[in-house]
Amino acid sequence: MIPRKTKDKILATALTLFNERGERNVSTNHIAAELGISPGNLYYHFRNKHEIVFQLFQQYQAEVRGFMTLPAGRDITFEDKVRYLEAILSSIWDYRFLHRDLQHLLQDNEDLRTAYRAFTSRTVEDGRRILQGLARAGMLNATAEQIDALILNIWVLVISWSSFLQSVALQYSDSSVSRDLVKRAIYQIICLEEPYVSEQLKPLLASLKREYLGDGVTDPLALFARAGQDAVPVKSSAMPAPPEPTLRAE
Amino acid sequence: MIPRKTKDKILATALTLFNERGERNVSTNHIAAELGISPGNLYYHFRNKHEIVFQLFQQYQAEVRGFMTLPAGRDITFEDKVRYLEAILSSIWDYRFLHRDLQHLLQDNEDLRTAYRAFTSRTVEDGRRILQGLARAGMLNATAEQIDALILNIWVLVISWSSFLQSVALQYSDSSVSRDLVKRAIYQIICLEEPYVSEQLKPLLASLKREYLGDGVTDPLALFARAGQDAVPVKSSAMPAPPEPTLRAE
Numbered sequence: 001m002i003p004r005k006t007k008d009k010i011l012a013t014a015l016t017l018f019n020e021r022g023e024r025n026v027s028t029n030h031i032a033a034e035l036g037i038s039p040g041n042l043y044y045h046f047r048n049k050h051e052i053v054f055q056l057f058q059q060y061q062a063e064v065r066g067f068m069t070l071p072a073g074r075d076i077t078f079e080d081k082v083r084y085l086e087a088i089l090s091s092i093w094d095y096r097f098l099h100r101d102l103q104h105l106l107q108d109n110e111d112l113r114t115a116y117r118a119f120t121s122r123t124v125e126d127g128r129r130i131l132q133g134l135a136r137a138g139m140l141n142a143t144a145e146q147i148d149a150l151i152l153n154i155w156v157l158v159i160s161w162s163s164f165l166q167s168v169a170l171q172y173s174d175s176s177v178s179r180d181l182v183k184r185a186i187y188q189i190i191c192l193e194e195p196y197v198s199e200q201l202k203p204l205l206a207s208l209k210r211e212y213l214g215d216g217v218t219d220p221l222a223l224f225a226r227a228g229q230d231a232v233p234v235k236s237s238a239m240p241a242p243p244e245p246t247l248r249a250e
Numbered sequence: 251m252i253p254r255k256t257k258d259k260i261l262a263t264a265l266t267l268f269n270e271r272g273e274r275n276v277s278t279n280h281i282a283a284e285l286g287i288s289p290g291n292l293y294y295h296f297r298n299k300h301e302i303v304f305q306l307f308q309q310y311q312a313e314v315r316g317f318m319t320l321p322a323g324r325d326i327t328f329e330d331k332v333r334y335l336e337a338i339l340s341s342i343w344d345y346r347f348l349h350r351d352l353q354h355l356l357q358d359n360e361d362l363r364t365a366y367r368a369f370t371s372r373t374v375e376d377g378r379r380i381l382q383g384l385a386r387a388g389m390l391n392a393t394a395e396q397i398d399a400l401i402l403n404i405w406v407l408v409i410s411w412s413s414f415l416q417s418v419a420l421q422y423s424d425s426s427v428s429r430d431l432v433k434r435a436i437y438q439i440i441c442l443e444e445p446y447v448s449e450q451l452k453p454l455l456a457s458l459k460r461e462y463l464g465d466g467v468t469d470p471l472a473l474f475a476r477a478g479q480d481a482v483p484v485k486s487s488a489m490p491a492p493p494e495p496t497l498r499a500e
Contacts, residue, residue, distance in 0.1 A: 022357075101353050101354075102413070103354065104354055106417060117417075117420060121471055145468045146441070149438060149468065153403065156411065159410075160406055167366060167370065168367050170367060188402060192442070196445070220402040221371055223402070224371050
Protein backbone atom coordinates (compact mmCIF):
# COMPACT_ATOMS: atom_id res chain seq x y z
CA MET A 1 0.00 0.00 0.00
CA ILE A 2 1.40 3.35 -1.03
CA PRO A 3 1.47 5.78 1.92
CA ARG A 4 -0.67 8.84 1.30
CA LYS A 5 1.08 12.09 0.67
CA THR A 6 1.25 14.56 3.54
CA LYS A 7 -0.90 17.01 1.59
CA ASP A 8 -3.73 14.47 1.26
CA LYS A 9 -3.42 13.54 4.92
CA ILE A 10 -3.74 17.19 5.91
CA LEU A 11 -6.90 17.53 3.82
CA ALA A 12 -8.43 14.34 5.21
CA THR A 13 -7.66 15.34 8.80
CA ALA A 14 -8.92 18.87 8.27
CA LEU A 15 -12.18 17.53 6.82
CA THR A 16 -12.71 15.25 9.80
CA LEU A 17 -11.97 17.98 12.33
CA PHE A 18 -14.02 20.63 10.50
CA ASN A 19 -16.99 18.26 10.36
CA GLU A 20 -16.69 17.25 14.00
CA ARG A 21 -15.96 20.58 15.62
CA GLY A 22 -16.94 23.19 13.05
CA GLU A 23 -14.41 25.00 10.87
CA ARG A 24 -14.30 28.06 13.12
CA ASN A 25 -13.14 25.99 16.07
CA VAL A 26 -10.27 24.30 14.25
CA SER A 27 -6.96 26.07 13.58
CA THR A 28 -4.10 24.97 11.33
CA ASN A 29 -2.24 24.19 14.57
CA HIS A 30 -5.02 21.82 15.61
CA ILE A 31 -4.75 20.04 12.28
CA ALA A 32 -0.97 19.76 12.51
CA ALA A 33 -1.15 18.49 16.09
CA GLU A 34 -3.76 15.88 15.18
CA LEU A 35 -1.48 14.61 12.40
CA GLY A 36 1.66 14.77 14.54
CA ILE A 37 3.42 17.13 12.13
CA SER A 38 4.89 20.59 12.76
CA PRO A 39 2.90 23.72 11.82
CA GLY A 40 5.81 24.55 9.51
CA ASN A 41 5.30 21.31 7.62
CA LEU A 42 1.61 22.14 7.19
CA TYR A 43 2.43 25.64 5.92
CA TYR A 44 4.76 24.09 3.37
CA HIS A 45 1.67 22.55 1.76
CA PHE A 46 -0.99 25.21 2.46
CA ARG A 47 -0.56 28.95 2.86
CA ASN A 48 -3.42 29.17 5.34
CA LYS A 49 -6.73 27.66 6.44
CA HIS A 50 -8.53 29.39 3.57
CA GLU A 51 -6.49 27.34 1.13
CA ILE A 52 -7.34 24.10 2.96
CA VAL A 53 -11.05 25.00 2.90
CA PHE A 54 -10.77 25.87 -0.78
CA GLN A 55 -9.12 22.53 -1.63
CA LEU A 56 -11.78 20.65 0.33
CA PHE A 57 -14.41 22.54 -1.62
CA GLN A 58 -12.69 21.44 -4.85
CA GLN A 59 -12.88 17.82 -3.69
CA TYR A 60 -16.56 18.25 -2.86
CA GLN A 61 -17.19 19.89 -6.22
CA ALA A 62 -15.39 17.09 -8.09
CA GLU A 63 -17.50 14.54 -6.24
CA VAL A 64 -20.77 16.30 -7.05
CA ARG A 65 -19.83 16.75 -10.71
CA GLY A 66 -18.91 13.09 -10.84
CA PHE A 67 -22.42 11.91 -10.04
CA MET A 68 -24.59 14.71 -11.47
CA THR A 69 -24.52 13.33 -15.01
CA LEU A 70 -27.10 11.60 -17.18
CA PRO A 71 -26.32 8.02 -18.19
CA ALA A 72 -24.68 7.96 -21.62
CA GLY A 73 -26.44 6.27 -24.51
CA ARG A 74 -29.56 5.12 -22.67
CA ASP A 75 -32.63 6.45 -20.88
CA ILE A 76 -32.46 7.29 -17.20
CA THR A 77 -34.00 4.64 -14.92
CA PHE A 78 -35.49 4.56 -11.44
CA GLU A 79 -32.30 2.88 -10.21
CA ASP A 80 -30.35 5.90 -11.48
CA LYS A 81 -32.70 8.14 -9.53
CA VAL A 82 -32.04 6.19 -6.32
CA ARG A 83 -28.30 6.47 -6.96
CA TYR A 84 -28.57 10.25 -7.33
CA LEU A 85 -30.38 10.51 -4.01
CA GLU A 86 -27.78 8.37 -2.26
CA ALA A 87 -24.96 10.42 -3.76
CA ILE A 88 -26.63 13.68 -2.67
CA LEU A 89 -26.97 12.30 0.86
CA SER A 90 -23.28 11.37 0.97
CA SER A 91 -22.19 14.74 -0.36
CA ILE A 92 -24.22 16.58 2.29
CA TRP A 93 -22.94 14.34 5.05
CA ASP A 94 -19.28 13.99 4.04
CA TYR A 95 -18.87 17.77 3.66
CA ARG A 96 -21.28 18.91 6.32
CA PHE A 97 -18.93 21.63 7.59
CA LEU A 98 -19.36 23.36 4.21
CA HIS A 99 -23.14 23.22 4.37
CA ARG A 100 -23.47 24.04 8.02
CA ASP A 101 -21.58 27.30 7.89
CA LEU A 102 -21.36 28.29 4.24
CA GLN A 103 -22.00 32.00 4.80
CA HIS A 104 -19.06 32.28 7.15
CA LEU A 105 -16.77 30.40 4.76
CA LEU A 106 -17.84 32.48 1.77
CA GLN A 107 -17.62 35.83 3.47
CA ASP A 108 -13.94 35.60 4.21
CA ASN A 109 -12.79 33.73 1.15
CA GLU A 110 -13.04 35.47 -2.19
CA ASP A 111 -11.64 32.54 -4.18
CA LEU A 112 -14.24 30.28 -2.64
CA ARG A 113 -17.03 32.77 -3.32
CA THR A 114 -16.23 32.95 -7.01
CA ALA A 115 -15.82 29.19 -7.35
CA TYR A 116 -18.97 28.48 -5.34
CA ARG A 117 -21.08 30.71 -7.53
CA ALA A 118 -19.91 28.90 -10.67
CA PHE A 119 -20.49 25.58 -8.93
CA THR A 120 -24.08 26.53 -8.05
CA SER A 121 -24.95 27.48 -11.63
CA ARG A 122 -23.36 24.35 -12.96
CA THR A 123 -25.00 21.99 -10.47
CA VAL A 124 -28.46 23.51 -10.85
CA GLU A 125 -28.04 23.19 -14.62
CA ASP A 126 -26.96 19.53 -14.26
CA GLY A 127 -29.86 18.87 -11.88
CA ARG A 128 -32.30 20.37 -14.33
CA ARG A 129 -30.93 18.14 -17.10
CA ILE A 130 -31.51 15.11 -14.90
CA LEU A 131 -35.11 16.16 -14.18
CA GLN A 132 -35.61 16.75 -17.92
CA GLY A 133 -34.18 13.27 -18.51
CA LEU A 134 -36.71 11.83 -16.05
CA ALA A 135 -39.46 13.68 -17.93
CA ARG A 136 -38.24 12.33 -21.28
CA ALA A 137 -38.20 8.81 -19.86
CA GLY A 138 -41.84 9.22 -18.83
CA MET A 139 -41.16 9.17 -15.08
CA LEU A 140 -41.92 12.83 -14.45
CA ASN A 141 -44.91 14.82 -15.74
CA ALA A 142 -43.80 18.41 -15.39
CA THR A 143 -43.63 21.47 -17.61
CA ALA A 144 -40.34 23.30 -18.19
CA GLU A 145 -41.59 25.98 -15.79
CA GLN A 146 -42.37 23.40 -13.11
CA ILE A 147 -38.95 21.82 -13.55
CA ASP A 148 -37.31 25.23 -13.11
CA ALA A 149 -39.13 25.79 -9.82
CA LEU A 150 -38.54 22.20 -8.69
CA ILE A 151 -34.78 22.18 -9.25
CA LEU A 152 -34.42 25.49 -7.42
CA ASN A 153 -36.44 24.21 -4.45
CA ILE A 154 -34.37 21.01 -4.38
CA TRP A 155 -31.12 23.00 -4.55
CA VAL A 156 -32.05 25.35 -1.70
CA LEU A 157 -33.13 22.37 0.39
CA VAL A 158 -29.91 20.44 -0.23
CA ILE A 159 -27.56 23.30 0.57
CA SER A 160 -29.61 24.49 3.57
CA TRP A 161 -30.50 21.26 5.32
CA SER A 162 -27.43 20.95 7.57
CA SER A 163 -27.59 24.53 8.69
CA PHE A 164 -31.34 24.21 9.26
CA LEU A 165 -30.71 21.17 11.52
CA GLN A 166 -28.04 23.12 13.34
CA SER A 167 -30.45 26.01 13.89
CA VAL A 168 -32.86 23.75 15.82
CA ALA A 169 -30.16 21.95 17.80
CA LEU A 170 -29.56 23.31 21.26
CA GLN A 171 -25.82 23.07 20.99
CA TYR A 172 -23.29 23.62 18.25
CA SER A 173 -22.01 20.08 18.30
CA ASP A 174 -21.59 17.52 15.57
CA SER A 175 -23.75 15.05 17.47
CA SER A 176 -26.81 17.20 16.91
CA VAL A 177 -26.58 16.71 13.14
CA SER A 178 -26.49 12.95 12.64
CA ARG A 179 -26.46 11.14 9.29
CA ASP A 180 -29.91 9.83 10.18
CA LEU A 181 -31.25 13.40 10.37
CA VAL A 182 -29.60 14.24 7.07
CA LYS A 183 -31.51 11.31 5.49
CA ARG A 184 -34.66 13.29 6.11
CA ALA A 185 -33.47 15.79 3.49
CA ILE A 186 -33.72 13.02 0.90
CA TYR A 187 -37.25 12.23 2.07
CA GLN A 188 -38.08 15.92 1.63
CA ILE A 189 -36.66 15.90 -1.92
CA ILE A 190 -38.78 12.86 -2.79
CA CYS A 191 -41.83 14.73 -1.45
CA LEU A 192 -40.94 17.69 -3.68
CA GLU A 193 -40.90 15.46 -6.74
CA GLU A 194 -43.80 13.20 -5.82
CA PRO A 195 -46.66 15.32 -7.24
CA TYR A 196 -45.01 15.17 -10.67
CA VAL A 197 -44.09 11.49 -10.67
CA SER A 198 -45.93 9.16 -13.09
CA GLU A 199 -48.63 6.87 -11.66
CA GLN A 200 -46.52 3.85 -12.54
CA LEU A 201 -43.67 5.05 -10.36
CA LYS A 202 -45.71 6.08 -7.32
CA PRO A 203 -45.55 2.69 -5.51
CA LEU A 204 -41.75 2.58 -5.93
CA LEU A 205 -41.54 6.11 -4.62
CA ALA A 206 -43.67 5.25 -1.60
CA SER A 207 -41.23 2.55 -0.49
CA LEU A 208 -38.30 4.88 -1.13
CA LYS A 209 -39.95 7.49 1.09
CA ARG A 210 -40.30 5.00 3.93
CA GLU A 211 -36.63 4.14 3.62
CA TYR A 212 -35.46 7.74 4.00
CA LEU A 213 -37.95 8.72 6.65
CA GLY A 214 -36.13 6.51 9.15
CA ASP A 215 -38.37 6.29 12.21
CA GLY A 216 -41.55 6.63 10.14
CA VAL A 217 -42.62 9.88 11.80
CA THR A 218 -43.45 12.65 9.33
CA ASP A 219 -44.12 15.32 11.99
CA PRO A 220 -41.49 18.10 11.66
CA LEU A 221 -41.79 18.83 15.38
CA ALA A 222 -40.55 15.32 16.15
CA LEU A 223 -37.56 16.00 13.91
CA PHE A 224 -36.71 19.16 15.87
CA ALA A 225 -36.89 17.20 19.11
CA ARG A 226 -34.49 14.61 17.67
CA ALA A 227 -32.08 17.29 16.48
CA GLY A 228 -31.73 18.42 20.07
CA GLN A 229 -31.82 15.12 21.88
CA ASP A 230 -28.07 14.53 22.01
CA ALA A 231 -27.39 17.99 23.28
CA VAL A 232 -26.42 18.76 26.84
CA PRO A 233 -29.10 20.90 28.55
CA VAL A 234 -28.35 24.58 28.19
CA LYS A 235 -27.04 26.13 31.39
CA SER A 236 -27.59 29.82 31.81
CA SER A 237 -27.02 30.35 35.51
CA ALA A 238 -24.43 33.01 34.76
CA MET A 239 -27.03 35.10 32.94
CA PRO A 240 -30.51 36.15 33.94
CA ALA A 241 -33.28 34.63 31.85
CA PRO A 242 -33.99 36.83 28.82
CA PRO A 243 -37.32 38.63 28.68
CA GLU A 244 -39.67 36.78 26.35
CA PRO A 245 -42.83 38.85 26.35
CA THR A 246 -44.07 37.40 23.07
CA LEU A 247 -43.57 33.74 23.97
CA ARG A 248 -46.96 32.15 24.53
CA ALA A 249 -47.14 29.00 26.62
CA GLU A 250 -47.67 25.81 24.61
CA MET B 251 -45.62 63.48 17.92
CA ILE B 252 -44.05 61.73 20.87
CA PRO B 253 -40.29 61.34 20.39
CA ARG B 254 -39.22 57.72 20.34
CA LYS B 255 -37.31 56.42 23.30
CA THR B 256 -33.56 56.06 22.92
CA LYS B 257 -33.85 52.30 23.35
CA ASP B 258 -36.23 52.02 20.38
CA LYS B 259 -34.03 54.31 18.30
CA ILE B 260 -31.01 52.13 19.02
CA LEU B 261 -32.93 49.04 17.90
CA ALA B 262 -34.20 50.71 14.72
CA THR B 263 -30.74 52.00 13.82
CA ALA B 264 -29.09 48.67 14.58
CA LEU B 265 -31.62 46.88 12.36
CA THR B 266 -30.95 49.25 9.46
CA LEU B 267 -27.18 48.96 9.80
CA PHE B 268 -27.21 45.18 10.29
CA ASN B 269 -29.37 44.76 7.18
CA GLU B 270 -27.24 47.10 5.10
CA ARG B 271 -23.76 46.06 6.14
CA GLY B 272 -24.20 42.67 7.82
CA GLU B 273 -24.21 42.21 11.58
CA ARG B 274 -20.53 41.20 11.70
CA ASN B 275 -19.48 44.49 10.18
CA VAL B 276 -21.41 46.70 12.60
CA SER B 277 -20.17 47.36 16.16
CA THR B 278 -22.04 49.00 19.03
CA ASN B 279 -19.77 52.01 18.41
CA HIS B 280 -21.01 52.22 14.82
CA ILE B 281 -24.59 52.18 16.05
CA ALA B 282 -23.93 54.89 18.66
CA ALA B 283 -22.10 57.06 16.11
CA GLU B 284 -24.92 56.72 13.58
CA LEU B 285 -27.39 57.88 16.25
CA GLY B 286 -25.12 60.64 17.51
CA ILE B 287 -25.10 59.27 21.07
CA SER B 288 -22.16 58.18 23.22
CA PRO B 289 -21.20 54.49 23.50
CA GLY B 290 -21.88 54.86 27.24
CA ASN B 291 -25.46 55.89 26.54
CA LEU B 292 -25.91 52.81 24.33
CA TYR B 293 -24.47 50.55 27.04
CA TYR B 294 -26.95 52.03 29.50
CA HIS B 295 -29.69 50.40 27.41
CA PHE B 296 -27.95 47.24 26.14
CA ARG B 297 -25.18 45.21 27.76
CA ASN B 298 -23.71 44.27 24.40
CA LYS B 299 -24.44 43.59 20.73
CA HIS B 300 -25.81 40.14 21.59
CA GLU B 301 -28.57 41.78 23.56
CA ILE B 302 -29.44 44.10 20.67
CA VAL B 303 -29.57 41.12 18.29
CA PHE B 304 -31.71 39.25 20.79
CA GLN B 305 -34.19 42.12 21.12
CA LEU B 306 -34.40 42.45 17.33
CA PHE B 307 -35.12 38.73 17.15
CA GLN B 308 -37.93 39.23 19.69
CA GLN B 309 -39.41 41.96 17.48
CA TYR B 310 -39.19 39.66 14.46
CA GLN B 311 -40.75 36.84 16.44
CA ALA B 312 -43.62 39.05 17.62
CA GLU B 313 -44.24 40.11 14.02
CA VAL B 314 -44.31 36.53 12.72
CA ARG B 315 -46.58 35.38 15.55
CA GLY B 316 -48.86 38.27 14.80
CA PHE B 317 -49.64 37.14 11.27
CA MET B 318 -49.31 33.34 11.54
CA THR B 319 -52.83 32.85 12.89
CA LEU B 320 -56.03 31.46 11.39
CA PRO B 321 -58.93 33.90 11.05
CA ALA B 322 -61.24 33.58 14.06
CA GLY B 323 -64.81 32.38 13.57
CA ARG B 324 -64.69 31.91 9.80
CA ASP B 325 -63.07 29.80 7.11
CA ILE B 326 -59.76 30.85 5.64
CA THR B 327 -60.01 32.53 2.22
CA PHE B 328 -57.73 33.05 -0.77
CA GLU B 329 -57.32 36.68 0.31
CA ASP B 330 -55.98 35.42 3.66
CA LYS B 331 -53.51 33.25 1.78
CA VAL B 332 -52.26 36.26 -0.20
CA ARG B 333 -51.87 38.19 3.05
CA TYR B 334 -49.77 35.40 4.58
CA LEU B 335 -47.47 35.42 1.58
CA GLU B 336 -47.05 39.20 1.73
CA ALA B 337 -46.34 39.04 5.47
CA ILE B 338 -43.76 36.30 4.97
CA LEU B 339 -42.06 38.40 2.30
CA SER B 340 -41.92 41.42 4.63
CA SER B 341 -40.56 39.37 7.51
CA ILE B 342 -37.76 37.94 5.34
CA TRP B 343 -36.90 41.35 3.94
CA ASP B 344 -37.22 43.50 7.07
CA TYR B 345 -35.02 41.16 9.12
CA ARG B 346 -32.72 39.95 6.37
CA PHE B 347 -29.61 40.20 8.55
CA LEU B 348 -31.11 37.42 10.72
CA HIS B 349 -31.77 35.15 7.76
CA ARG B 350 -28.56 35.89 5.93
CA ASP B 351 -26.24 34.92 8.73
CA LEU B 352 -28.30 32.93 11.22
CA GLN B 353 -25.62 30.32 11.94
CA HIS B 354 -23.18 32.97 13.01
CA LEU B 355 -25.74 34.70 15.22
CA LEU B 356 -26.84 31.45 16.84
CA GLN B 357 -23.37 30.09 17.45
CA ASP B 358 -22.31 32.89 19.72
CA ASN B 359 -25.61 33.60 21.45
CA GLU B 360 -27.03 30.95 23.72
CA ASP B 361 -30.16 32.94 24.62
CA LEU B 362 -30.91 33.39 20.95
CA ARG B 363 -30.32 29.70 20.23
CA THR B 364 -32.82 28.59 22.85
CA ALA B 365 -35.41 31.16 21.79
CA TYR B 366 -34.92 30.44 18.09
CA ARG B 367 -35.50 26.74 18.58
CA ALA B 368 -38.81 27.39 20.38
CA PHE B 369 -39.73 29.91 17.68
CA THR B 370 -39.11 27.35 14.91
CA SER B 371 -41.33 24.71 16.53
CA ARG B 372 -44.03 27.23 17.15
CA THR B 373 -43.98 28.74 13.66
CA VAL B 374 -43.93 25.39 11.87
CA GLU B 375 -46.86 24.32 14.05
CA ASP B 376 -48.73 27.55 13.18
CA GLY B 377 -47.91 27.10 9.49
CA ARG B 378 -49.21 23.56 9.56
CA ARG B 379 -52.46 24.76 11.12
CA ILE B 380 -52.86 27.28 8.30
CA LEU B 381 -52.29 24.58 5.66
CA GLN B 382 -54.81 22.36 7.48
CA GLY B 383 -57.21 25.30 7.45
CA LEU B 384 -56.76 25.64 3.70
CA ALA B 385 -57.45 21.90 3.37
CA ARG B 386 -60.62 22.19 5.49
CA ALA B 387 -61.79 25.10 3.36
CA GLY B 388 -61.39 22.93 0.25
CA MET B 389 -58.50 24.93 -1.20
CA LEU B 390 -55.82 22.31 -0.64
CA ASN B 391 -56.06 18.58 -1.40
CA ALA B 392 -53.31 17.07 0.70
CA THR B 393 -52.99 14.27 3.25
CA ALA B 394 -51.66 14.94 6.76
CA GLU B 395 -48.37 13.38 5.66
CA GLN B 396 -48.16 15.65 2.61
CA ILE B 397 -48.90 18.70 4.76
CA ASP B 398 -46.08 17.69 7.14
CA ALA B 399 -43.59 17.50 4.27
CA LEU B 400 -44.93 20.66 2.66
CA ILE B 401 -44.70 22.87 5.76
CA LEU B 402 -41.14 21.68 6.42
CA ASN B 403 -40.11 22.42 2.83
CA ILE B 404 -41.73 25.86 3.06
CA TRP B 405 -39.99 26.57 6.36
CA VAL B 406 -36.53 25.60 5.13
CA LEU B 407 -37.07 27.70 2.01
CA VAL B 408 -38.18 30.77 3.98
CA ILE B 409 -35.33 30.73 6.48
CA SER B 410 -32.69 29.86 3.85
CA TRP B 411 -33.60 32.11 0.95
CA SER B 412 -31.58 35.19 1.92
CA SER B 413 -28.48 33.20 2.68
CA PHE B 414 -28.93 31.26 -0.56
CA LEU B 415 -29.06 34.56 -2.50
CA GLN B 416 -25.98 35.73 -0.67
CA SER B 417 -24.16 32.52 -1.60
CA VAL B 418 -24.59 33.23 -5.33
CA ALA B 419 -23.78 36.95 -5.07
CA LEU B 420 -20.21 37.83 -5.91
CA GLN B 421 -19.90 40.28 -3.06
CA TYR B 422 -21.15 40.41 0.50
CA SER B 423 -23.17 43.53 0.00
CA ASP B 424 -26.77 44.37 0.70
CA SER B 425 -27.32 45.40 -2.90
CA SER B 426 -26.88 41.82 -4.02
CA VAL B 427 -29.98 40.74 -2.07
CA SER B 428 -32.74 43.07 -3.26
CA ARG B 429 -36.39 42.91 -2.24
CA ASP B 430 -37.16 41.91 -5.80
CA LEU B 431 -34.99 38.82 -5.46
CA VAL B 432 -36.64 37.98 -2.15
CA LYS B 433 -40.02 38.03 -3.94
CA ARG B 434 -38.86 34.97 -5.83
CA ALA B 435 -39.00 33.05 -2.54
CA ILE B 436 -42.76 33.65 -2.48
CA TYR B 437 -43.02 32.38 -6.07
CA GLN B 438 -41.15 29.26 -4.97
CA ILE B 439 -43.55 28.75 -2.05
CA ILE B 440 -46.53 29.02 -4.40
CA CYS B 441 -44.87 26.40 -6.63
CA LEU B 442 -44.48 24.12 -3.60
CA GLU B 443 -48.19 24.37 -2.86
CA GLU B 444 -49.47 24.35 -6.44
CA PRO B 445 -49.70 20.58 -6.97
CA TYR B 446 -52.06 20.34 -3.99
CA VAL B 447 -54.25 23.31 -4.79
CA SER B 448 -57.87 22.71 -5.85
CA GLU B 449 -58.74 23.04 -9.54
CA GLN B 450 -60.97 26.01 -8.73
CA LEU B 451 -58.06 27.93 -7.24
CA LYS B 452 -55.50 27.18 -9.97
CA PRO B 453 -56.28 30.24 -12.15
CA LEU B 454 -55.97 32.56 -9.13
CA LEU B 455 -52.70 30.91 -8.23
CA ALA B 456 -51.37 31.34 -11.75
CA SER B 457 -51.83 35.10 -11.62
CA LEU B 458 -50.29 35.21 -8.14
CA LYS B 459 -47.26 33.35 -9.48
CA ARG B 460 -46.78 35.90 -12.25
CA GLU B 461 -46.91 38.69 -9.69
CA TYR B 462 -44.13 37.25 -7.55
CA LEU B 463 -41.95 36.09 -10.40
CA GLY B 464 -41.15 39.70 -11.26
CA ASP B 465 -39.40 39.65 -14.62
CA GLY B 466 -41.32 36.58 -15.76
CA VAL B 467 -38.19 34.43 -16.13
CA THR B 468 -38.43 31.08 -14.33
CA ASP B 469 -34.85 29.99 -15.14
CA PRO B 470 -32.84 29.73 -11.88
CA LEU B 471 -29.64 30.56 -13.76
CA ALA B 472 -31.10 33.96 -14.67
CA LEU B 473 -31.79 34.53 -10.98
CA PHE B 474 -28.16 33.80 -10.09
CA ALA B 475 -27.02 36.28 -12.70
CA ARG B 476 -29.32 38.92 -11.22
CA ALA B 477 -28.06 38.23 -7.70
CA GLY B 478 -24.60 39.16 -8.87
CA GLN B 479 -25.36 41.99 -11.25
CA ASP B 480 -25.00 44.82 -8.74
CA ALA B 481 -21.70 43.55 -7.48
CA VAL B 482 -18.36 45.09 -8.34
CA PRO B 483 -16.21 42.63 -10.35
CA VAL B 484 -13.98 40.59 -8.07
CA LYS B 485 -10.37 41.70 -8.15
CA SER B 486 -7.81 39.10 -7.26
CA SER B 487 -4.60 40.59 -8.56
CA ALA B 488 -3.02 40.22 -5.11
CA MET B 489 -3.50 36.47 -5.24
CA PRO B 490 -2.68 33.96 -7.95
CA ALA B 491 -5.73 32.34 -9.53
CA PRO B 492 -6.68 29.22 -7.58
CA PRO B 493 -6.19 25.86 -9.29
CA GLU B 494 -9.52 24.61 -10.60
CA PRO B 495 -8.77 21.17 -12.05
CA THR B 496 -12.38 20.04 -11.82
CA LEU B 497 -13.90 23.07 -13.54
CA ARG B 498 -15.08 22.09 -16.99
CA ALA B 499 -15.53 24.79 -19.60
CA GLU B 500 -19.13 25.78 -20.18
